[in-house]
Amino acid sequence: MNPPRETPTVVYVPRDAAALAVGADVVAGAIHAEAARRALPVQIKRTGSRGLFWLEPLVEVATPQGRIAYGPVQPEDVPDLFTAGFLSGASHPLRLGSPEALPYLQGQDRLLHARLGVIEPDRVDDYLATGGYRALEQALALEPPELVAQVQRSGLRGRGGAAFPAGIKWDTVRRAPGPTKYVVCNADEGDSGTFADRMVLEGDPFSLIEGMTIAALAVGATQGYVYLRVEYPHAYRTLTAAIELARARGYLGPDVCGSGRAFELEVRVGAGAYVCGEETALLESLEGKRGLVRAKPPLPALAGLFGRPTLVHNVLTLATVPVILAEGAEAYRDYGCGNSRGTLSLQLAGNVRRPGLVEKAFGMSLGELLYDYGGGTASGRPIRAVQVGGPLGAYLSPSHFDLPLDYETFAAAGAMLGHGGIVVFDDTVDMARMARHAFAFCADESCGKCTPCRIGSVRGREALERVLAGGPVEAELALVRELAATMRDASLCALGGMTAYPVLSALEHFPEDFTARARSGRPVQG
Amino acid sequence: METRDRGVPGPLAPLLEAHRGRPGALLPLLHAVQEAVGYVPPAWVPSIAEALDLSRAEVHGVIRFYPHFRQTPAGAHRVVLCRGESCLARGAEALIAQAEQRLGVPLGGDTPDGRFSLEGVYCLGLCGCSPAAMLDGQVHGRLTPQRLDALLATAQERP
Numbered sequence A: 001m002n003p004p005r006e007t008p009t010v011v012y013v014p015r016d017a018a019a020l021a022v023g024a025d026v027v028a029g030a031i032h033a034e035a036a037r038r039a040l041p042v043q044i045k046r047t048g049s050r051g052l053f054w055l056e057p058l059v060e061v062a063t064p065q066g067r068i069a070y071g072p073v074q075p076e077d078v079p080d081l082f083t084a085g086f087l088s089g090a091s092h093p094l095r096l097g098s099p100e101a102l103p104y105l106q107g108q109d110r111l112l113h114a115r116l117g118v119i120e121p122d123r124v125d126d127y128l129a130t131g132g133y134r135a136l137e138q139a140l141a142l143e144p145p146e147l148v149a150q151v152q153r154s155g156l157r158g159r160g161g162a163a164f165p166a167g168i169k170w171d172t173v174r175r176a177p178g179p180t181k182y183v184v185c186n187a188d189e190g191d192s193g194t195f196a197d198r199m200v201l202e203g204d205p206f207s208l209i210e211g212m213t214i215a216a217l218a219v220g221a222t223q224g225y226v227y228l229r230v231e232y233p234h235a236y237r238t239l240t241a242a243i244e245l246a247r248a249r250g251y252l253g254p255d256v257c258g259s260g261r262a263f264e265l266e267v268r269v270g271a272g273a274y275v276c277g278e279e280t281a282l283l284e285s286l287e288g289k290r291g292l293v294r295a296k297p298p299l300p301a302l303a304g305l306f307g308r309p310t311l312v313h314n315v316l317t318l319a320t321v322p323v324i325l326a327e328g329a330e331a332y333r334d335y336g337c338g339n340s341r342g343t344l345s346l347q348l349a350g351n352v353r354r355p356g357l358v359e360k361a362f363g364m365s366l367g368e369l370l371y372d373y374g375g376g377t378a379s380g381r382p383i384r385a386v387q388v389g390g391p392l393g394a395y396l397s398p399s400h401f402d403l404p405l406d407y408e409t410f411a412a413a414g415a416m417l418g419h420g421g422i423v424v425f426d427d428t429v430d431m432a433r434m435a436r437h438a439f440a441f442c443a444d445e446s447c448g449k450c451t452p453c454r455i456g457s458v459r460g461r462e463a464l465e466r467v468l469a470g471g472p473v474e475a476e477l478a479l480v481r482e483l484a485a486t487m488r489d490a491s492l493c494a495l496g497g498m499t500a501y502p503v504l505s506a507l508e509h510f511p512e513d514f515t516a517r518a519r520s521g522r523p524v525q526g
Numbered sequence B: 001m002e003t004r005d006r007g008v009p010g011p012l013a014p015l016l017e018a019h020r021g022r023p024g025a026l027l028p029l030l031h032a033v034q035e036a037v038g039y040v041p042p043a044w045v046p047s048i049a050e051a052l053d054l055s056r057a058e059v060h061g062v063i064r065f066y067p068h069f070r071q072t073p074a075g076a077h078r079v080v081l082c083r084g085e086s087c088l089a090r091g092a093e094a095l096i097a098q099a100e101q102r103l104g105v106p107l108g109g110d111t112p113d114g115r116f117s118l119e120g121v122y123c124l125g126l127c128g129c130s131p132a133a134m135l136d137g138q139v140h141g142r143l144t145p146q147r148l149d150a151l152l153a154t155a156q157e158r159p
Ligand SMILES: Cc1cc2nc3c(=O)[nH]c(=O)nc-3n(C[C@H](O)[C@H](O)[C@H](O)COP(=O)(O)O)c2cc1C
Pocket: A157, A158, A159, A160, A161, A162, A163, A164, A186, A187, A188, A189, A190, A191, A274, A275, A276, A277, A278, A279, A280, A312, A313, A314, A315, A317, A318, A493, A494, A495
């Protein structure tokens, strides 16, 4: 075969797991085959996803006018796209124009997620060309206390759920005595309705590696671990490959960037236990034990992994660190409202027309997110309930849609933002079943250490099953309230403690789903 | 603790060598074992315990604690259906019922002919295209009853 005479046209196809789940690999294969058939020089680059999932597989073509997007592309659309001239950005029913100009993206504040869907995640040079490792360069020139001060000034709070101020944690670990300290990344991402960690791991892994390296410099750690859930095989492959590349280029290892300082990073894989996302259970698991939650104190910051001072952070928290250094702590702080500073990675899921990743400064209203971004339900029916903050988050009704998305407002409303997952339900949802599901989830995932969680969740599930079967409502619901309150007040960790949120909010905001049951005699299934 | 050398099962020896002395070695070792033979054979537990200087009870406790680790061989095909809230909002319950009916086993069960293991999971991180599932490590989103049937049929035809 003759070598191609022209420079090939670059076509971008995501390799994010959610894009693969709707056929991105098959589409990439079809583009490759069709280009060969027509003897057109095409180079396919595999990126992460921009997070506009209703448009996946979202294919982009590099044209002299910039990238032009087409989607959602099915394999059978490919010959037609070629005939229409999509390689030069020509019009076609699937043509979306410039991806950055899509309202869904244009309205966002993409600081943390700027590279998703743009760069090839396994290329250090792509990362460098988009500002990568500039923050590490700055960090290497700073003393640890100054690095910690920058994080403090940024107002960054942990994105894993508890929203604890990151700077305070950094300072505690930095001041903790001892030659051996660890930085641990919590990549367990167990919350249903969330996927932003996964997207970073698959689409921009060097940002996490850089963030962990800077954190290690600041607190004085030389070893890091990423605890990754076993349900994320694609993220595992991308992240381990990225770590190898970073090591080969001197960004990890005994002498980070010739600074004389060492930082090693290893990925450890979980084994299907949700509770191992809780930081002390995670540390137990990293030590090779059962994932039982530890009583605090001691704080992991003082006595964490193998008893040493340990900085534990979520993927997003750590990946935000390079953004803060590159943009400046004050610039980052300028985003957001109240004590919720910077941007929040919201993940729209469930029955929503436009599911996806929305990175916005704190303060947008829930309704704006659900309708302006989400476009309402996928089914076209009214939104009836929204669960915010994962499986332990409260169920909210449309009367809450004016709430601004910030930590304090949500806490005041008896809810929480958690890791930013938002799951939408239409008016066919049965909230008694969702409340039962919350108890069942807790019963399945309880580590078993405390009785209210271990036993209360099972009793709660059974009580709601009796309600679902048409049993006596009042007595059972009184029992459910009592169990939920005991779990809330007497559990060691938030798994048992916060199961009350979905259960009690469902009861409070959707009482008719519980009380009407005895009359309608709706049967229980599954 | 027993120190009697009962001989390390052949395939286990190199795995023990690779993990001995690693901090917190047990989980990585169990993953390596399960990757190699599809489950963690109970007969291997004494050797694992001895190599890592743990009691057998500790090793057993860890295997039992984590849902991912199996003590019996898995079916030829592993079907993992998501039952997290996002997928429930998009009809996961019906898909689970359908899979249970087609395969004749409940979630968590293995078909008697050794062809399928059916598992439930509380989120695969694919909530952007719920309902989602994983079949033999391949991800599938926007599942419909028809697509689920097609997936099961293709798997059935593969060895
Ligand atoms: C039951 C339970 C599960 C949790 N799961 C996760 C998780 O999957 N990922 C995560 O980052 N944090 C999770 N957390 C929160 C962690 O305990 C911890 O607060 C977090 O990793 C700290 O990091 P951050 O400061 O960056 O948020 C969980 C907490 C509980 C109680």
